[in-house]
Amino acid sequence: MQAMPVPPAVEVSSLVFRYGERTALDKVSFSVEQGEIFGLLGPNGGGKTTLFRILSTLLTPAEGSARVSSFDVSRQPLAVRKIIGVVFQNQSLDRRLSASENLIHQGHLYGLRGEALKNRIDLLLELLGIEDRRNDAVDTLSGGLKRRVELAKGLIHQPELLLLDEPSTGVDPGARLDFWEYIQLLRRREGITVLLTTHLLEEADKCDRLAILDQGRLVAEGSPRELKEQIGGDVVVILSSRDSQKLSSDISRQFDLEPTIVNGSVRFEHPQGAELVARLMQALPEQIDSVTVSHPTLEDFFIRVTGHRFGEEDPAGDQA
Amino acid sequence: MAHPPSKALSDPVANVPLPAVSTGAPATRPSFLLSMSTLWWREIRSFYRQRSRVIGVLATPLVFWLLLGSGFGTSLRTSAGDENYLQFFYPGTVVLVVLFTAIFSNMSIIEDRREGFLLSVLVAPVSRWALVLGKVTGATTIGVLQGLLFLPLAPLLGISVSPERIPAILGVLLVLSFGLTGLGFFFAWWLNSVQGFHSVMNIVLMPMWMLSGAVFPADGAAGWVKGVMSFNPLTYGITAYRHYLAPAGVQIPGPSIETCWAVTLVFGMFTLAAACYQAGRSSPEGLG
Numbered sequence: 001m002q003a004m005p006v007p008p009a010v011e012v013s014s015l016v017f018r019y020g021e022r023t024a025l026d027k028v029s030f031s032v033e034q035g036e037i038f039g040l041l042g043p044n045g046g047g048k049t050t051l052f053r054i055l056s057t058l059l060t061p062a063e064g065s066a067r068v069s070s071f072d073v074s075r076q077p078l079a080v081r082k083i084i085g086v087v088f089q090n091q092s093l094d095r096r097l098s099a100s101e102n103l104i105h106q107g108h109l110y111g112l113r114g115e116a117l118k119n120r121i122d123l124l125l126e127l128l129g130i131e132d133r134r135n136d137a138v139d140t141l142s143g144g145l146k147r148r149v150e151l152a153k154g155l156i157h158q159p160e161l162l163l164l165d166e167p168s169t170g171v172d173p174g175a176r177l178d179f180w181e182y183i184q185l186l187r188r189r190e191g192i193t194v195l196l197t198t199h200l201l202e203e204a205d206k207c208d209r210l211a212i213l214d215q216g217r218l219v220a221e222g223s224p225r226e227l228k229e230q231i232g233g234d235v236v237v238i239l240s241s242r243d244s245q246k247l248s249s250d251i252s253r254q255f256d257l258e259p260t261i262v263n264g265s266v267r268f269e270h271p272q273g274a275e276l277v278a279r280l281m282q283a284l285p286e287q288i289d290s291v292t293v294s295h296p297t298l299e300d301f302f303i304r305v306t307g308h309r310f311g312e313e314d315p316a317g318d319q320a
Numbered sequence: 321m322a323h324p325p326s327k328a329l330s331d332p333v334a335n336v337p338l339p340a341v342s343t344g345a346p347a348t349r350p351s352f353l354l355s356m357s358t359l360w361w362r363e364i365r366s367f368y369r370q371r372s373r374v375i376g377v378l379a380t381p382l383v384f385w386l387l388l389g390s391g392f393g394t395s396l397r398t399s400a401g402d403e404n405y406l407q408f409f410y411p412g413t414v415v416l417v418v419l420f421t422a423i424f425s426n427m428s429i430i431e432d433r434r435e436g437f438l439l440s441v442l443v444a445p446v447s448r449w450a451l452v453l454g455k456v457t458g459a460t461t462i463g464v465l466q467g468l469l470f471l472p473l474a475p476l477l478g479i480s481v482s483p484e485r486i487p488a489i490l491g492v493l494l495v496l497s498f499g500l501t502g503l504g505f506f507f508a509w510w511l512n513s514v515q516g517f518h519s520v521m522n523i524v525l526m527p528m529w530m531l532s533g534a535v536f537p538a539d540g541a542a543g544w545v546k547g548v549m550s551f552n553p554l555t556y557g558i559t560a561y562r563h564y565l566a567p568a569g570v571q572i573p574g575p576s577i578e579t580c581w582a583v584t585l586v587f588g589m590f591t592l593a594a595a596c597y598q599a600g601r602s603s604p605e606g607l608g
Contacts, residue, residue: 056443081445082350092440094362096369108358109444111349137369153440
């Protein structure tokens, strides 16, 4: 991006989408630079899947625009489709066919054939470590291996932008880590831009930059580190079996802080959390059951900008 | 099961320095014929990997045919003289195989639309026509192949099929299968549940088959049924089939062979156009 101006890989401006009365996306704007791994983080129902579908040309926005490498997704869908690779949350492989049969069909859809297609498939299967299973029916592969075949399918035509919808859904933690290593590897090798949606904070932490969506609005954008640094200092969470409200107002009065109550616990941010806690324990011993002091996480940031917790637990973890 | 990624990561090719920036648009030149034919072939390949479906498409019509055909025996006299019901019911059974194939293949559109294979086709640079044609020609091929499996049964029943008529029989099956698959596609595209498709099957497709002269001849039916039958495009397909199975010189009641062909062809083209029109629009909820 040094020499000549390169258009952003993705540029979304004032995007609005409605399902009937409900506004799923409300004037969302952000841009993704070439070569980035960009995460759309948000709780389920936050609007990220809608945004994903607009970028993959399945939905047309009501207002605003979305561009992929300067092509407008609603006006030039065909041009966009040629340069995006899409990996859906759900399985898109024909489970009765083998991995390489699936990849051959996919290549044909993009006009690839013959030797060029064969070489591409060989390369991807080798990179992703699924070469030895290439002739097995997809049905017989584990969840993690299926995800890798999906990834190969999305990359068959060397797209400029890879769109991943909830890449970790239904994948056990070990395979999840693998998947990330493959993403990093592919970015290095193919110089690809990656945009992914996730509701997992630890996954978001691995992205270069993030956009946080909550209830259809973009509430923050930046690198995970920048976002966490905005908190400045430590996060203190106090559990009290008594009246949290009273504890909160006592802290506010005696220490000149502005604590918030989230899910019954009192929390605040402070540059020197640990030192403060000692004073706090002396001042209000009978009201405090336990105190946690920690470095800020993305969840802390999320709570700060939205006023509520990130929401549900990871459902995929239970399935695995 | 954590699969060690190290195998790929430590692979020598991974360390070969490559240009970091994408080389721009790759040589992606989508081709209509290639997309269509790969979708056609996938349809066939996928179908024949499912034993249960292959058998299901054949077994139900076969059971219908044997039980109903033998059950009625000679109690139903048709105008074709000494023909028994097993013989009369034969063309209807073959058409039922074709119909079932069309139904099953379109059922997968519904399963595939919200998730799965179809979504990945929709985000590829593939025209909707190629998508429809791939699906419809795939299901047609399967329908004809499955229908042909019934052909050797005909001589066992005393129905003589003269070899020079086989191409014509094939042609009828082909066009009929095409039309029925197109019709199924038309319905399947905007339905979002398999249950919904079951009702279409029960309310539209099965009655269409029952009132096509497959199960009973038109000449003995009540007036209104006769009326419905003459408007049913499937009637003409079945009658065409009967023409080709009839012994030389025997006149088949109903429309002439030319009319049968004309109606069946128009039906095929009409449903294909309807299916393409349907696929060109987004579904009501924007595909999920």
